[in-house]
Every structure is written in structure tokens, then in C-alpha cells.
Amino acid sequence: MTILAWLIPISLSLGAVGLLAFLYTVRSNQYDDPEGDSRRILSDDWDDHPRP
Amino acid sequence: MTALSAAACPGCLATPVEMPAPPVEDARIALSLPGIHCQACISTVERTLNAVPGVRAARVNLTLKRALIDAAPDVSATDLAALLQGAGYEAHELDADTLAATKTDAAGRALLIRLAVAGFAAMNVMLLSVSVWSGASDATRDMFHWISAAIALPCIAYAGQPFFLGAYRALRARRLSMDVPISLGIVLALATSLWETTLSGHHAWFDAALTLTFFLLAGRYLDHRARAIARSAAEELTALEVPRATRLDHGVETEVPVAALKVGDLVLVRPGGRMPVDGEVIDGRSEIDRSLLTGETLPVFAAPGLLVSAGEVNLTGPLTLRANAVGAETSLHRMAELVAIAESGRANYTPLADAMARMYAPAVHVLSGASLLGWFLATGDLRLSLNIAAAVLIITCPCALGLAVPAVTTAASGRLFRKGLLVKDATALERLAEADCVVFDKTGTLTAGTPDVTNLHDHADALPLALALAQGSRHPLSVALTRAIRAEGIAPAAVTELREIPGYGTEGRLNGQTVRLGRAAWMGAPEDGDTAAWLSTGTGAPLPFRFTDALRDGAQEAVAALKASGKRVILLSGDSEGPVRTLAGRLGIDDWHAAALPADKATLVRRLGEEGVRVLMVGDGLNDTAALAAAHVSISPASALDAARTASDMVLLGTSLAPIADACAIARAATARIRENFTIAILYNCVAVPLAIAGLATPLIAALAMSASSITVSLNALRLGGRE
Numbered sequence: 091m092t093i094l095a096w097l098i099p100i101s102l103s104l105g106a107v108g109l110l111a112f113l114y115t116v117r118s119n120q121y122d123d124p125e126g127d128s129r130r131i132l133s134d135d136w137d138d139h140p141r142p
Numbered sequence: 143m144t145a146l147s148a149a150a151c152p153g154c155l156a157t158p159v160e161m162p163a164p165p166v167e168d169a170r171i172a173l174s175l176p177g178i179h180c181q182a183c184i185s186t187v188e189r190t191l192n193a194v195p196g197v198r199a200a201r202v203n204l205t206l207k208r209a210l211i212d213a214a215p216d217v218s219a220t221d222l223a224a225l226l227q228g229a230g231y232e233a234h235e236l237d238a239d240t241l242a243a244t245k246t247d248a249a250g251r252a253l254l255i256r257l258a259v260a261g262f263a264a265m266n267v268m269l270l271s272v273s274v275w276s277g278a279s280d281a282t283r284d285m286f287h288w289i290s291a292a293i294a295l296p297c298i299a300y301a302g303q304p305f306f307l308g309a310y311r312a313l314r315a316r317r318l319s320m321d322v323p324i325s326l327g328i329v330l331a332l333a334t335s336l337w338e339t340t341l342s343g344h345h346a347w348f349d350a351a352l353t354l355t356f357f358l359l360a361g362r363y364l365d366h367r368a369r370a371i372a373r374s375a376a377e378e379l380t381a382l383e384v385p386r387a388t389r390l391d392h393g394v395e396t397e398v399p400v401a402a403l404k405v406g407d408l409v410l411v412r413p414g415g416r417m418p419v420d421g422e423v424i425d426g427r428s429e430i431d432r433s434l435l436t437g438e439t440l441p442v443f444a445a446p447g448l449l450v451s452a453g454e455v456n457l458t459g460p461l462t463l464r465a466n467a468v469g470a471e472t473s474l475h476r477m478a479e480l481v482a483i484a485e486s487g488r489a490n491y492t493p494l495a496d497a498m499a500r501m502y503a504p505a506v507h508v509l510s511g512a513s514l515l516g517w518f519l520a521t522g523d524l525r526l527s528l529n530i531a532a533a534v535l536i537i538t539c540p541c542a543l544g545l546a547v548p549a550v551t552t553a554a555s556g557r558l559f560r561k562g563l564l565v566k567d568a569t570a571l572e573r574l575a576e577a578d579c580v581v582f583d584k585t586g587t588l589t590a591g592t593p594d595v596t597n598l599h600d601h602a603d604a605l606p607l608a609l610a611l612a613q614g615s616r617h618p619l620s621v622a623l624t625r626a627i628r629a630e631g632i633a634p635a636a637v638t639e640l641r642e643i644p645g646y647g648t649e650g651r652l653n654g655q656t657v658r659l660g661r662a663a664w665m666g667a668p669e670d671g672d673t674a675a676w677l678s679t680g681t682g683a684p685l686p687f688r689f690t691d692a693l694r695d696g697a698q699e700a701v702a703a704l705k706a707s708g709k710r711v712i713l714l715s716g717d718s719e720g721p722v723r724t725l726a727g728r729l730g731i732d733d734w735h736a737a738a739l740p741a742d743k744a745t746l747v748r749r750l751g752e753e754g755v756r757v758l759m760v761g762d763g764l765n766d767t768a769a770l771a772a773a774h775v776s777i778s779p780a781s782a783l784d785a786a787r788t789a790s791d792m793v794l795l796g797t798s799l800a801p802i803a804d805a806c807a808i809a810r811a812a813t814a815r816i817r818e819n820f821t822i823a824i825l826y827n828c829v830a831v832p833l834a835i836a837g838l839a840t841p842l843i844a845a846l847a848m849s850a851s852s853i854t855v856s857l858n859a860l861r862l863g864g865r866e
Contacts, residue, residue, distance in 0.1 A: 094282070098289060102266060109262040116254055126204030129181035 171211040171219045172236040173226065174382060178207055183231070190229050191222060206374070208236070236381040250366050256301040257359045263297035264352040268845075271349040275842050280342075287339040290348040295332065302328055302355050304362060320499040320544065323506045324358060327351075327535035334532040337525070345529065350536045350844045357852045358544040365548035365568070368555045372566050375559075376793060380784055387411075387418040390462065401469060409463045411456045413616055420472045421463035423448045427645035428459035429617065429661075433585045434783050435764045436716045440673055441618075443645050443661065453764060453783060458617050459644020491774070493569045494816055495547045502543065510534040513835045526837070533834045536844050538827050542851035546819035549859035554812035557862065562796035563777075563805050570791035572816070573775040574809035576756045580704050580802075581747060581769070583761035584715035584725055587779060588701075588799070589691035593622045593673060598630070601677070601685045608677050608687065610634035611648045611659035619675045619689060620648070620659070647675070655680025662686075673721065690724060694779075696800030701729045703803030710755070714738055714746060716765050744768035760802065762786055777802060808862075815862050819855045826851040 115121070178187060184202045187209055191200035196214035203210065211222065219235040226233035270286045278286060305328070308321030328351050335346040385400035390408040400418045403409065411417055413428065429441040432454050441457055444450065450463065452472040467473070492500075510531045517527035555565045565571060582588050601608070609627040612620040613634060637650035637657060647660015658665060658678040665676045665684035673689040705711055713734035715722045722736035735746065743761075747769045750757050759766070759773035762782035767789045770776040776790035779797075787793050794801060830847045833839045 094285075098270075101269065102293075105262055105266050109258060112258050113255060116251055116258075121254075123203040123205045126184060126202060129184060129204060132181045133185055135185060 170215075170238060171213055171217070171222065172238045172381070173209045173211065173219065173223055174234045174236050174378060175202070175207050175209055175226070175231055176234075177232040178202065178204065186229060187226060187231060190225060194222065194225065197222075206378075208378075209233075234382055236378065237385065238381075247370050250363070250370050253304070253359065253363045253366055256304070257356070257363050259297055260301040260352060260356040260359050263293050263301070264349065264356045267293055267349045267352050271346075271841065271845075274346075275840075283344075284339065284342045287335075287346045287348070290346060291336055291339055294348040294352055295336075298328060298332065298351060298355055301359060305355075305358065318499065318503040320495065320503065323503045323535065324354070324539060324544070326507070327532075327539040328354060330528075330532045331536050334528050338529065341525070343525075343529075345841055347532060347536055347841050347844070350841055350848065353845060353848055354536065354539055357848070361545040361548045364545075364552045368548070368552045368565075369568060371559070372555065372564050375564050375795075376566055376787065379780055379787060379793065385418065403465055403468045405465050405468055405471075407465045407468075409465055411461045411463060413456055413458055413460065415456050417450050417452050417454045417456065417463065419463065419465040420451050420467040421449070421465045423450060423461050424464050425462035426460050427643070428461050429457040429645055430461075431455040431457055431618075433591065433763065438585070438717050440718075443663075445645060458615070458642065491569060491573060493547075494572055494813070494820075495543075498543060498820055506535065506538045509538065509831065509835070517837070530834065530837050533837075533839045533844065534831065537830045537834045537839055537847060539848075542823035542826065542848075542855045543820065545852055545855050546823060546859075547816055549856045550812050550815045550819065550862060553859050553862045554808055554815075558792075558801070558805055558808055561801045561804055561808075562794060562798070563801045564793040564795055565791070566793065567791040570775055571809045571812050573756070573791070574758065574806060575813035577709070577758035577775055577806065579710040579712065579750060579755045580758045580760065581712045581714050581750075581773065582701075582731075583743075583759075583763060583766045583769075584713060584717055584722060585691065586762040586781065587760055587766075588694055588697045588713070588725065588729065590694045590797070591781075592692050593619055593689035594692045595623055595626045596688045596690050598626055598687070601687070604677055604679055604685055605630065605632050606635035607637065607652060607657060607679060608659060610637040610652075611640070611650060611657065611677070612675075614640055615642050615648050617647075619673070619687075622689060623659075623675060623687060652680065658684075690721065693725075693728070694797065694799050696798035698729060700799040700802045701731065703800075704806070705730070707803070707806065709758075709806075714743055714769070716740070716743075716763070740765040740768055744772045747772045758806075759790075760799075761790075777805075812862060815859060819858055822854055822858065823851055826854075 120127070175183075175187065178184065184204060187202050188200055191197055191209065191211055194213075194217065196217040198212045198214070200209060200211045202208070211217075213222075223233040223235050267290045270290050274283050274286050302325070305321045305324045308319060309325035312319040312322055331347040331351040335348050335351070338344075338346055386397055387400050387403055388410040389396050389398050389403065390410050395410060403419055407419075408424070409419060409421065417430075423444055423446050425446060426444075428444045430444045430450060431441050432438060434455070435451060435453055442448075444456075444461060449466070450461075513534050514527050514531035517530050518524060521527070551565075551568065551571055554571055558565055585591065598605070605627050608623060609632060612623040612627070615621070635652060637652050640648065640650040642648050643660070646664045647658055649656065649658045649660075651657065656678075657680050659675060662668065662674065662676050662684075665678045667676045667684045667686065673691075674686045675689070676684040676686050678684040701711055711731050711733070713722065713726050713729075713731045715734070715736055716738055717736060719736040722734055726732070726734040735742075738746070743766060747757050747759055751772065751774060756774040759770050759776040760778070761767075761770055761776070762779050764783050764785055766778075767783075767786050770778060770786060770789040775792075777792045777794060778786045778790040779794045779799075780787075781797075782790075782793075792805070826847055830839065830843065833843060
């Protein structure tokens with residue numbers, strides 16, 4: 091059962107990583123334009139070179 | 143919309159080459175782009191805008207169909223809009239100040255973060271709980287309980303704040319809301335669980351408390367989002383009317399915001415423009431359309447000395463006004479303030495959810511208290527009785543009840559939005575479902591505000607002459623006459639020396655005779671109250687062309703459908719008797735009132751309300767605002783004045799009235815669905831509560847009952863949105 095001492099902190103920190111990632115997306119306005127963002131990925135403007 | 147591929151979008155087949163912009167931090171200009179719908183549109187618009195010198199950054203938001211532009215002060219929104227029109231996109235300027243208010247939805251974001259925290263904690267604690275339910279014992283179980291407590295306590299302290307605050311506010315106002323049993327349930331569950339954990343007991347309710355918080359927050363968030371969407375759409379309508387005016391400074395015209403005007407300023411109003419201030423005409427002759435304020439369709443002659451109010455529309459000639467009252471002092475604003483006082487129609491309405499809470503909350507507290515007391519008297523064991531009381535509270539906790547209303551209103555508002563109806567008020571759907579009488583305004587609501595000629599064929603010989611005189615003018619009657627005569631395929635007569643005399647009509651010469659088309663008084667013809675333009679051919683008596691207002695799209699269908707569904711339909715207009723009677727006859731409305739003043743309208747609506755009739759008021763003018771506010775529920779078209787839209791619960795986005803009848807049906811279906819949801823939630827309780835009182839409920843049963851009822855309720859609500 092000593093494995094629990096490892097598994098529980100690991101699973102908790104993985105969950106926390108997910109939570110923090112979500113908080114980051116909320117704070118950086120990534121839900122302001124879900125429809126536009128889903129379309130922008132289709133753009134081939136920057137396929138050949140990155141945006142300057 | 144999602145099925146459209148990039149290439150399928152008309153108007154933007156060109157491959158974009160230039161860079162899309164980074165996010166716009168400090169947008170000065172906002173444009174509404176109702177026509178964009180694909181990736182290529184985004185690229186083209188951004189490329190077009192970024193190519194303009196002075197534009198620092200431009201970014202399109204496809205969800206809101208809007209472009210935000212950060213530009214140098216010398217770049218004007220009007221030019222950018224014209225540029226985009228040229229590129230093939232419909233573009234309208236938005237008032238950035240009006241939009242700024244909703245730019246960041248801080249409350250929605252906070253709710254979303256709380257929801258995420260509750261979800262994270264619920265998932266982790268549920269994992270630990272599953273191992274306890276599957277047989278973890280002794281030290282392992284205690285450790286799991288302690289870890290659960292360590293996660294649950296801080297997370298609930300953060301995520302549960304909306305409920306705790308709501309409960310505190312309700313208790314301080316000495317009433318019971320749904321938040322009170324929720325908060326009590328959560329707190330009691332946490333307290334007993336913590337106590338159990340210190341005594342290494344079998345059952346802890348940490349997972350139940352967290353799941354409850356999670357589901358309830360989901361309900362809150364849905365509710366908030368539906369309202370935020372409606373609010374942002376309503377604000378966009380307001381922002382479309384950019385308040386600008388032309389000020390005359392010693393003869394020099396300057397374009398200024400309406401807010402910058404002061405009493406005594408000279409303001410130029412061009413034909414087609416709306417008066418920005420209350421004032422006195424000091425120069426120019428014209429006709430003004432007061433229909434939005436008074437409901438009368440007959441244009442009023444304007445000459446120096448006439449007092450005009452903000453909101454009236456100038457029709458034929460340019461007018462110079464001296465401002466008597468500006469901003470909040472204008473009669474338009476004073477009327478809007480009257481509305482705030484008149485707000486009585488819905489003040490005494492109890493939303494279904496509150497009615498439910500009033501019944502439910504005391505019952506829950508009594509049940510829980512009784513089981514605590516009963517078990518304590520029977521066994522003398524405080525720990526056991528507290529455990530059972532907590533179980534009763536958790537199981538009865540209105541988790542499904544919290545979702546019952548928001549899930550339905552979200553689904554129903556979404557469906558109405560697709561039909562072109564914006565629901566602004568949270569309880570508007572419930573109130574609309576109760577409406578049994580519909581009061582319509584005439585001008586601008588049942589009629590489109592564009593006149594139609596009724597007696598074209600009475601003067602067949604004079605039509606070429608009438609066309610020649612009418613086609614040069616922008617007066618609405620002339621425009622309607624031109625359209626009708628052109629449709630007959632008639633060519634204009636050769637009239638010379640054509641000139642428009644603002645406020646009177648058009649004059650010219652034909653075969654040496656002076657010919658005129660215009661007001662009755664100008665021809666020496668009698669005024670008879672009907673909307674008419676008179677034609678003087680130079681010989682004989684002047685000929686009248688009579689007009690009637692064209693019906694708004696879907697007016698006929700809406701009235702017919704409302705009558706078919708057994709509702710009383712009343713026509714209430716500020717216009718004179720003749721046109722109102724004609725219109726009532728056309729639509730088959732028996733109950734009509736003409737020449738009603740704004741106060742009369744409000745009184746009639748209020749009197750109906752006092753008789754127990756639930757009135758749905760549909761109106762667009764300033765003269766309707768008090769009535770809109772006094773009615774049980776109200777709808778105004780998007781073309782209405784800002785004040786009218788503010789006063790009403792719902793806004794029709796399209797031009798057709800047809801969605802009104804649908805909306806009534808959807809609202810009734812939604813209310814039925816809400817009642818069903820309450821029944822489902824109560825049925826679950828009926829099964830689970832006896833178990834809890836008998837002391838047989840375990841955290842596992844609580845978790846199952848809670849999730850199952852919440853999911854059933856949400857699925858039941860979704861049935862409403864799915865059917866088209």
C-alpha cells in the first residue's frame with residue numbers, strides 16, 4: 091500500500107495541472123471568440139513561415 | 143454554419159496573403175459585420191483594415207461578428223465601414239463606449255473559474271470515495287477521508303461563495319431563497335464529515351458536498367451565460383446608433399458626439415436625420431415625422447419657431463435648431479425616466495423558481511430538523527442523529543431544482559434567438575407563457591412605417607406627371623408614389639424647372655402651367671386627416687393620392703395565429719381614428735383604440751392588469767414605453783427607439799412579426815418543461831428522502847440520486863431546444 095503515497099500526490103498534481111491550464115486559458119481570453127478561432131486554424135497564411 | 147467550408151463563402155474567394163493582427167488591446171473603433179461567416183472572411187477583412195494607413199491593429203471576432211480596430215485619431219469609423227462595404231462586406235459603425243461596458247464579462251469568468259475548481263475537486267474526491275465505497279478500511283479509509291477533507295474544505299470555501307453570499311443576503315432580508323438550504327446542506331455535510339473523520343467513522347459526505355456545488359454552479363453558469371448573450375446582443379443594437387450631431391459654429395459645420403452639445407448650440411439636421419436635442423427651429427423649412435414619439439403617421443410641417451423634440455425625424459429639408467435641452471434633459475430622456483417609475487407590471491411577479499423555493503426550503507429544514515430530533519430522542523446518540531440530519535439535507539438539496547430552470551431557459555432562449563427573438567429578462571419566458579391578451583401598437587409595429595398608395599388608379603391620366611414630380615424627392619410619400627407608378631411601367635412627363643420646396647412639396651412647369659405635388663394646405667385643398675399627397679395639374683381641382691401604411695412582414699400571420707390560440711388582440715394607437723380603423727379592419731382586430739396618448743396607453747394596460755388579464759404589449763415608440771413597462775410582458779422590434787427596447791423584455795431582431803406567435807408557443811412549452819423538471823426532482827426526493835430519514839442513505843446512494851436527477855433534468859430541458 092506504500093505505493094499510494096506516490097500515486098495520490100501524482101494524480102492530484104496531474105489534476106492540478108489541468109486546472110491551472112484551464113485557468114490560464116480563461117485568463118488569456120481564449121473563450122472570447124470560439125467560432126473565429128476554430129476557423130482561423132484553417133487559414134494557410136502562415137503555413138510557409140511563422141508570423142513575423 | 144459550421145458546415146460551410148472556407149471556399150464556400152461567397153464574396154471572399156481571394157486567397158489572403160497578408161498578416162492577421164495580434165489581439166487588439168486598446169480598440170478605439172468597433173464595426174459590426176453581420177455578413178461574415180468563414181475563415182476567408184476574417185482574413186480578407188483583417189487584411190483590408192490593416193492595409194489602411196493609421197490602423198495599428200485590427201482583429202475580427204467571428205462569434206460576435208465584430209471587428210475591433212486600434213487606429214490613429216485621424217482614421218474615422220465611417221471611412222473604414224465604407225472601405226469594407228467596397229470589399230463586399232456589410233459594415234456598420236458601433237459606438238465603442240456603449241460596447242465597453244460588456245467587453246469583459248468579469249462575473250461570468252469568475253463563475254467559470256469557480257465551476258472549474260469545483261469540478262477539479264469533485265473529480266479527485268470522487269476517486270478517493272470510490273475506493274472507500276469499494277472497501278477501503280481502517281487507516282487507509284481515514285487517510286482517504288483526511289485527503290478528501292483537505293481538498294474539499296478550501297475548494298468549497300472558494301467555489302461555494304455565490305451560494306453562501308446569496309443565503310446571507312436572503313437571511314438578512316428575512317426571507318428564504320434556494321440558497322439557504324443549499325448553504326446549510328453543504329456546511330452541515332462538511333461539518334459532520336469532518337467530525338466523522340476525526341472519529342474514524344465509516345461515512346463522509348465530502349464528495350456529495352462537492353458534486354452538489356459543481357452541479358449547482360453549472361446551473362448558475364448556464365443562467366448567467368444565457369443572460370450575458372442577450373445583454374450583449376441588446377447592447378449591440380444600442381451601439382449601432384452612434385450618437386453624432388452636426389454643430390454649427392459661426393457657420394462652420396463640425397461633427398461632434400451628441401454628449402458634447404450644450405444648450406444654445408446651433409445644430410444642423412439633414413433630411414433623414416433624427417433630432418439629437420430638444421430645440422426650436424430657427425432656420426429652414428421641412429416636414430418632420432413624429433411617429434416614434436406620438437404614433438401619428440401624418441408628417442408635421444416645420445418652419446422657424448416650431449419646437450421639436452429629440453427622436454423626431456427630419457424628412458425633406460435641412461433644419462437648423464437651437465438646442466433648448468440636451469442629453470438627460472431632453473423629453474426623450476425624461477420619458478425614459480418615467481418608465482423606470484412606471485415599472486410595475488412585473489414587480490409583483492414571483493418567478494417559478496422562487497415560488498418553488500418558498501415551498502421547498504421550509505419543508506427541507508423541517509424534515510431535517512425533525513429527523514435530527516427524532517433520532518436523538520430515540521437513540522440519544524447525537525453523532526448518529528447529526529449524520530442522518532446531514533444526509534437528509536444533502537439528499538433533498540435542490541441540485542436538480544437548481545438546474546431545472548436555467549437548463550430550460552437556456553435551451554428556450556437559444557431556440558428563440560435562432561428565430562430572431564432576443565430574451566432580455568430572466569423571467570420573461572415564464573411571463574410570456576401566461577399572457578392571454580396581446581396589445582399591439584400600430585405605427586412602426588404592425589405597420590412597417592413605409593406608406594403604400596391606395597387610389598393610384600383613380601388618377602390614371604395624371605400618373606406621368608405625378609411620377610415626374612415625385613421621383614426627385616426623398617419624402618417618404620414621394621418615394622412610395624414613385625415606386626408604385628414605376629411598377630405600372632409608366633414614363634415620367636417632361637416637367638421643367640423642377641424644384642423641391644422643403645416643407646411643402648415639389649413644383650415644376652408643364653406646358654406653361656405650374657404643376658405641384660405636396661401638402662393639402664399648399665394646394666388649398668381640405669385637410670381630412672388621411673395621409674395624402676395632392677397633385678395640382680394646373681387645371682381643375684387638385685387630386686389626392688391617398689396612402690396607407692404597409693403592413694409589417696408577418697403581421698397578418700402573427701395576429702391570426704394569436705387569435706387562433708385564443709388570445710384577445712387589442713390595437714392601441716396614438717394615430718387618428720381613420721387609419722387605425724382601416725388597419726384594424728385589414729387585420730380583423732375588433733378591439734381598437736385610436737388617438738391614445740402615452741398615458742392613456744399605460745392606463746389601459748394597467749387597468750387590464752388589474753382586471754387579472756396578463757397583457758403582452760408589443761410596441762416600438764416612445765409613446766409606448768410606459769405601456770411596455772406596465773405590461774405583464776413586452777416585446778419591441780429592433781427598429782424601436784432605444785428607450786422602448788430598454789423597457790421591453792424581449793426584442794425582435796428581424797423585420798418580421800411572425801416569431802411572436804411562435805414565441806408564445808415556445809414559452810408555454812418551456813414553462814411546461816420547467817414544471818416537469820420540478821416534478822422529476824421531487825420524485826427523486828420522494829424515493830430518496832425516506833431512505834435518508836430511516837438512516838439507510840449512504841454517500842453512494844446520495845451521489846447516485848444526485849447525478850441521476852441532475853442528468854434527467856438537463857436532458858429533459860434539451861428536448862426543447864432540439865425540435866425545430
